[in-house]
Amino acid sequence: MFVSLLESEWYKLRRNNIYTLLIIGPLLTLFIGAMNPMMSEMEGFNPWYSLFLFMNLPYALLFLPLITGVLAGIICRYEHQAGGWKQLAALPVTRSQIYVAKFVLIAILVLVIQLMYGVVVYVAGMVNGFEEGFPFLVISKFIFGGWIATFPMIALQLWAAMHWRSFAVAFTLNVIFTLPGILAINSERFGPYYPWAQPFFMMYAEENMAGIFFVPISQVLLVTGGSFIVFLLLGLLSFKRKAI
Structure with missing residues (x-):
């Protein structure tokens, strides 16, 4: 039944031009990386790491956090229309299974x-x-590290998208949390503890850096893992109590 739920959700997403959303961010960063005039000025450095820096700044700080909110809004849009939540609730599945x-x-x-x-x-x-x-x-570490860092964002945005009928409200909430991340990455005191800055930190690769996902394991467990569990549980409890 859970697999059937996933197939049902995917069917709804396919009807909303989801393929365009999946490729727009990577394609925009391709333009930034391929056409950046500053690349020719980075002599003396490993060019791959310079490229990572130029491409990861807009991608990990802006696109990746924002796309989670867009996907969460789209995946709940059908249920907010024409009594979709009631149709889901009528199925022989629990609300926890729907949420997960x-x-x-x-x-x-x-x-x-x-x-x-x-x-x-x-x-x-x-x-x-x-x-x-x-x-x-290096690529593998920051791909999967950045992915794991989005889990708290996905959980919070899904909670917001399920709670508010308006797509604009949920997306605005995401923007409010995303923009401070630009300032947080420059703060040694607050940056490592701000969930929306974690994709950038886990994708910030330097030649002399080691360890899992380029950040201390304590930061991964405490900030990313901790905020993910909190947002996931709050969203799940909120959905269970939601009047349908």
Whole structure:
């Protein structure tokens, strides 16, 4: 039944031009990486790491957090129209299964976006004529690290999208949390503890950095893991009490 729920959610998403949303972010960052005039001025540095910096700034700080809110809004749009929540509640499934199915599908789509972004980074490097070998391990770490860092965002945005009928309200909430991340990454005191800044930190790759996802494991567990559990439980409890 859970697989059927996922298929049902995917069917609803396909009707909303979801493919365009999945590729627009990676394609925009491809333009930034391939056409950035500053790349020619970064002599003396590994060009791949310079490319990561230029591409990850707009991608991890803006696009990745914002797309989670868009996907959450779209995946709940049908239920807010024509009594969709009542139709779901009539199925032989629990509200927890409905909530988890929506979360899992959004997480899968974000992973697809991350994988496409990894391909885009490689293409941008080829366009720039990099002779150094492609750092597969580094790419893998920041692709999956950035993906895990979106879990708290997905949980909160899904909660908001289920609670508010208006797509604009839920998306505005996402913007409100996303924009301070631009300031948070410059703060050694507050940045490591701000959930919306975690995708950037987990995708900030330098040659001399080691460890899991380029950040201390305590930061992954406390900030990303902790906020994810809190948002997920609050959203699940709110949905269970939602009047349908």
